[in-house]
Amino acid sequence: MNTLLTKGTIAPPVQFYPDFLNPADNLDWFTKSKALYWVRGEMTMYGKKIPVPREEALFGDDFRYEYRGALIKAEPWPDFLLEARNRIQALCGLTFNFAVGNRYVTGKDSIGWHSDSFPQIGKRPAVASLSLGSTRRFKLRHKASGEVVDYELESGSLLIMLPGCQEEWEHAVLKTARPVGERINWTFRPHREAQL
Numbered sequence: 001m002n003t004l005l006t007k008g009t010i011a012p013p014v015q016f017y018p019d020f021l022n023p024a025d026n027l028d029w030f031t032k033s034k035a036l037y038w039v040r041g042e043m044t045m046y047g048k049k050i051p052v053p054r055e056e057a058l059f060g061d062d063f064r065y066e067y068r069g070a071l072i073k074a075e076p077w078p079d080f081l082l083e084a085r086n087r088i089q090a091l092c093g094l095t096f097n098f099a100v101g102n103r104y105v106t107g108k109d110s111i112g113w114h115s116d117s118f119p120q121i122g123k124r125p126a127v128a129s130l131s132l133g134s135t136r137r138f139k140l141r142h143k144a145s146g147e148v149v150d151y152e153l154e155s156g157s158l159l160i161m162l163p164g165c166q167e168e169w170e171h172a173v174l175k176t177a178r179p180v181g182e183r184i185n186w187t188f189r190p191h192r193e194a195q196l
């Protein structure tokens with residue numbers, strides 16, 4: 001399965017495991033993910049409050065986290081998500097204490113160009129991204145050159161953004177007019193406890 005679409009001259013600092021999950025866990029974890037409590041939040045754009053174009057769910061170790069400007073206590077890990085976190089840690093030797101779930105219900109749901117960088121995530125973080133459900137296109141754009149590299153993230157695939165990826169690249173899952181089913185993505189991240 002070759003899911004890298006564009007061959008650029010600059011290789012993004014990622015590790016890609018297209019078949020990370022076995023078929024049984026793949027289906028089971030998608031079903032369990034869908035059954036969690038998801039929230040479509042609000043964000044401010046040009047001074048206006050608009051719905052976030054995806055649903056979110058946050059889980060993590062027993063810490064206080066800062067998310068979208070608010071201090072939150074992440075929900076405790078569901079068993080399957082802890083298992084996912086532990087397997088990913090064992091694979092790459094990095095540690096993650098927080099997971100952000102994004103649920104893209106239709107092709108209209110998306111996440112715009114951004115980097116996962118804010119003080120609490122620490123310097124040069126690694127971020128591991130596990131995809132479940134429908135395939136969506138994940139784009140990486142090199143900040144300095146503008147070069148874009150696309151990955152088709154199929155269900156059960158794991159893409160690890162290594163240190164340097166957030167600093168030198170942006171990423172996005174853009175809206176699509178193609179008929180696509182629901183997709184859930186989990187990003188496992190390091191996160192320092194927020195200071196009050």
Ligand SMILES: O=C(O)CCC(=O)C(=O)O
Pocket residue numbers: 100102111116129138153171172173185187
């Ligand atoms: O859905 C994805 O593949 C990416 C999600 C993402 O970039 C994020 O949560 O910061």
Ligand SMILES: [Fe+2]
Pocket residue numbers: 114115116171
């Ligand atoms: Fe991101």
